[in-house]
Amino acid sequence: MKLKTFFRAPLPGQVIFGSGRVAELAEICEWFGRRALLVIGGGSLERSGGLARVEEALRSGGVEWDVLAGVPAEPPVECVDEGRQKLHALGAQMVIGVGGGSVLDVAKAIAALAHEEAPCVAFHRGEVKVTQRGLPCIALPTTAGTGSEATPNAVLTDRERRVKASLRGGDLMPAVALVDPQLTLSCPPAVTAHAGLDAISQALESWVSVGANPLSDMLALDALRWMAPALQRAVSEGSDLSAREAMALGSLFAGMALASARLGLVHGIAHPIGELYHLPHGLVCGLLMPSVMEFNMPVAGGKYAVAARALSLAEPGTDDQQAAEALIAWFRSLLCKLGVGRPLGEYGLSPADFDFIIEQGLPAGSTRHNPRQPTADDLRAFLQKLIEAY
Ligand SMILES: [Fe+2]
Numbered sequence: 001m002k003l004k005t006f007f008r009a010p011l012p013g014q015v016i017f018g019s020g021r022v023a024e025l026a027e028i029c030e031w032f033g034r035r036a037l038l039v040i041g042g043g044s045l046e047r048s049g050g051l052a053r054v055e056e057a058l059r060s061g062g063v064e065w066d067v068l069a070g071v072p073a074e075p076p077v078e079c080v081d082e083g084r085q086k087l088h089a090l091g092a093q094m095v096i097g098v099g100g101g102s103v104l105d106v107a108k109a110i111a112a113l114a115h116e117e118a119p120c121v122a123f124h125r126g127e128v129k130v131t132q133r134g135l136p137c138i139a140l141p142t143t144a145g146t147g148s149e150a151t152p153n154a155v156l157t158d159r160e161r162r163v164k165a166s167l168r169g170g171d172l173m174p175a176v177a178l179v180d181p182q183l184t185l186s187c188p189p190a191v192t193a194h195a196g197l198d199a200i201s202q203a204l205e206s207w208v209s210v211g212a213n214p215l216s217d218m219l220a221l222d223a224l225r226w227m228a229p230a231l232q233r234a235v236s237e238g239s240d241l242s243a244r245e246a247m248a249l250g251s252l253f254a255g256m257a258l259a260s261a262r263l264g265l266v267h268g269i270a271h272p273i274g275e276l277y278h279l280p281h282g283l284v285c286g287l288l289m290p291s292v293m294e295f296n297m298p299v300a301g302g303k304y305a306v307a308a309r310a311l312s313l314a315e316p317g318t319d320d321q322q323a324a325e326a327l328i329a330w331f332r333s334l335l336c337k338l339g340v341g342r343p344l345g346e347y348g349l350s351p352a353d354f355d356f357i358i359e360q361g362l363p364a365g366s367t368r369h370n371p372r373q374p375t376a377d378d379l380r381a382f383l384q385k386l387i388e389a390y
Pocket of ligand 1: 146198199202267281285
């Protein structure tokens with residue numbers, strides 16, 4: 001077996017995983033100080049009782065905090081600047097993000113840019129670079145999806161330019177990923193399905209990425225082993241803690257895998273499609289995944305076959321081609337079982353937007369890590385097909 005001789009794997013300073021572990025938040029905060037900016041999304045965290053558990057932990061540890069609430073999906077760069085103002089007003093020594101991927105991304109960006117002067121948009125457009133070490137971020141995911149608790153990037157939107165892209169860099173990696181699957185118990189079925197499709201797509205993309213390496217392979221394959229049998233159950237039986245735990249662990253592993261291996265074509269074009277039609281990121285990823293796997297078959301079929309066998313999807317004695325096809329068929333049937341299996345044309349995808357999607361998607365870092373490099377014509381044909389198929 002040929003060993004890949006070079007790889008790098010950015011990882012959170014510490015990973016703490018387990019149901020009920022949110023109670024450890026007070027002790028973790030003590031490592032960094034006594035004042036924190038708490039970043040959260042809409043009201044669902046409050047309604048679920050999750051916010052009360054977080055605040056109880058902070059109170060018991062004597063932590064003083066202010067809150068940046070209402071972080072939206074597809075968060076704009078301005079949201080980060082609002083958080084930086086609150087952070088400075090409080091003199092906070094850390095940022096705590098409790099929410100889905102958007103919330104965690106904003107929390108990470110606030111922490112990373114804490115000591116910078118320029119507005120967030122200047123970093124997002126690449127006009128300036130981070131020069132000073134930021135503040136620690138503690139990331140508590142409430143969805144099992146993006147794996148943002150374990151990645152050194154924050155996806156933000158520049159609404160003026162209609163560009164959704166990542167801020168990327170070591171300072172964006174959370175100091176602590178505190179993954180308590182109980183925080184995901186109240187995640188609604190549709191969000192659970194979309195987030196889970198994102199996580200499974202991320203595992204599959206890192207598995208075949210040109211940056212795949214021994215560590216990311218181990219994480220990506222194990223991520224699939226945990227999530228593939230659990231997603232449907234987490235959606236239909238939201239209170240099933242074992243399904244939630246499997247999804248939380250799998251999405252964490254997928255995040256760690258992608259931080260090292262990067263992603264692929266699905267994520268390269270999911271951002272412009274999501275931005276154009278305001279579709280949930282995970283839904284777009286899921287709808288793109290089977291067709292991208294078909295496109296990648298000539299170069300990645302062998303690895304898809306390994307994944308299919310690991311998930312017991314291939315009949316004994318089948319060859320790699322048949323095993324890989326079984327993986328693709330399984331993914332399509334998963335989309336149907338989750339009730340989202342419809343062509344992207346029905347979600348709004350239109351040829352009028354192909355130029356924009358290609359212009360944004362082709363040079364994306366994720367696309368460059370896809371195992372098979374598409375041309376603009378490949379992408380156009382691919383998008384045309386997606387109008388009527390998934
Ligand atoms: Fe994703």
